[in-house]
Amino acid sequence: MKIKKASFSISIDLELAWGVWDIINPTLLKNATNLEREIVNNLLNIFEDYLTPVTWATVAALLDSNNKMVNFGDKKAWYAPDIIENILNSKIKHLIASHSYSHINFKENNKNVICEDFEKAEYYFKIHNIKTDVLIFPRNQIEHLDLLNKFNYKFYRGLDKSWYKEISKYNKFLGKVANISDKILPIATNSIKPTMHQSGLVEIPTSMLLISRNGFKIPVTNNNMLFKVKKGIEAAIKKNECFHLWFHPSNFYFKSKKQFELLKDILKFVNSKREKGLIDIKLLNELSFVN
Ligand SMILES: [Zn+2]
Numbered sequence: 001m002k003i004k005k006a007s008f009s010i011s012i013d014l015e016l017a018w019g020v021w022d023i024i025n026p027t028l029l030k031n032a033t034n035l036e037r038e039i040v041n042n043l044l045n046i047f048e049d050y051l052t053p054v055t056w057a058t059v060a061a062l063l064d065s066n067n068k069m070v071n072f073g074d075k076k077a078w079y080a081p082d083i084i085e086n087i088l089n090s091k092i093k094h095l096i097a098s099h100s101y102s103h104i105n106f107k108e109n110n111k112n113v114i115c116e117d118f119e120k121a122e123y124y125f126k127i128h129n130i131k132t133d134v135l136i137f138p139r140n141q142i143e144h145l146d147l148l149n150k151f152n153y154k155f156y157r158g159l160d161k162s163w164y165k166e167i168s169k170y171n172k173f174l175g176k177v178a179n180i181s182d183k184i185l186p187i188a189t190n191s192i193k194p195t196m197h198q199s200g201l202v203e204i205p206t207s208m209l210l211i212s213r214n215g216f217k218i219p220v221t222n223n224n225m226l227f228k229v230k231k232g233i234e235a236a237i238k239k240n241e242c243f244h245l246w247f248h249p250s251n252f253y254f255k256s257k258k259q260f261e262l263l264k265d266i267l268k269f270v271n272s273k274r275e276k277g278l279i280d281i282k283l284l285n286e287l288s289f290v291n
């Protein structure tokens with residue numbers, strides 16, 4: 001008989017300037033060039049200290065030195081094989097997932113363009129001996145699902161199912177206000193469970209984004225964020241579900257020290273539950289969808 005146990009997962013969207021290529025400006029370029037590497041190194045050290053494997057949703061163009069964008073500002077903002085090497089060389093066995101080749105808009109492009117992008121991603125990952133069956137859609141635009149089988153993707157990240165996301169469906173601005181309110185108020189966060197669709201694809205929704213701490217998000221506190229995450233993890237344990245946290249390294253650009261402290265406190269809490277045998281830490285392609 002299959003023993004069911006709660007799980008905890010982290011997915012990180014590793015994209016540097018590719019995440020914002022269509023709205024690129026000197027500040028974004030400078031941040032990607034100067035901040036990203038140190039943040040990823042700190043994350044890798046924390047994951048080693050807390051024995052935590054995570055899923056890195058990687059833009060494959062970071063492995064392509066010939067893409068024309070490398071001439072736009074500093075090459076280091078677009079080309080980062082060194083970062084991927086560090087992830088692969090970590091003592092912890094992390095998973096590289098695909099975040100597409102070039103972070104294109106999946107809503108606005110047709111199947112031919114998307115196919116070409118998937119082919120390029122496959123090519124650059126293969127050169128680096130990376131084989132992955134997990135796709136994390138750029139901008140979380142879940143489109144062209146019928147192409148996933150062809151490119152051997154079996155798992156994809158779904159959306160956050162929280163109350164504030166429902167609001168964004170009707171009004172983007174109110175959705176943003178609701179998202180920040182959710183992080184300021186002590187409201188518990190959902191645990192999630194993966195769903196297997198008829199196509200055979202497994203969708204893994206997210207529980208919470210570890211949001212940035214700049215601008216109007218300043219009222220968000222570590223205490224409140226930690227409270228929310230703890231409640232979500234406790235819910236996962238109670239229901240034999242998963243707590244799935246996601247973020248970008250750029251979510252650590254502001255108030256970095258506080259954000260790293262928060263991440264450590266979260267992992268400390270997860271480990272206290274793991275030591276009691278109540279929860280496992282899983283990569284996205286290890287999550288069980290059997291209920
Ligand atoms: Zn992205």
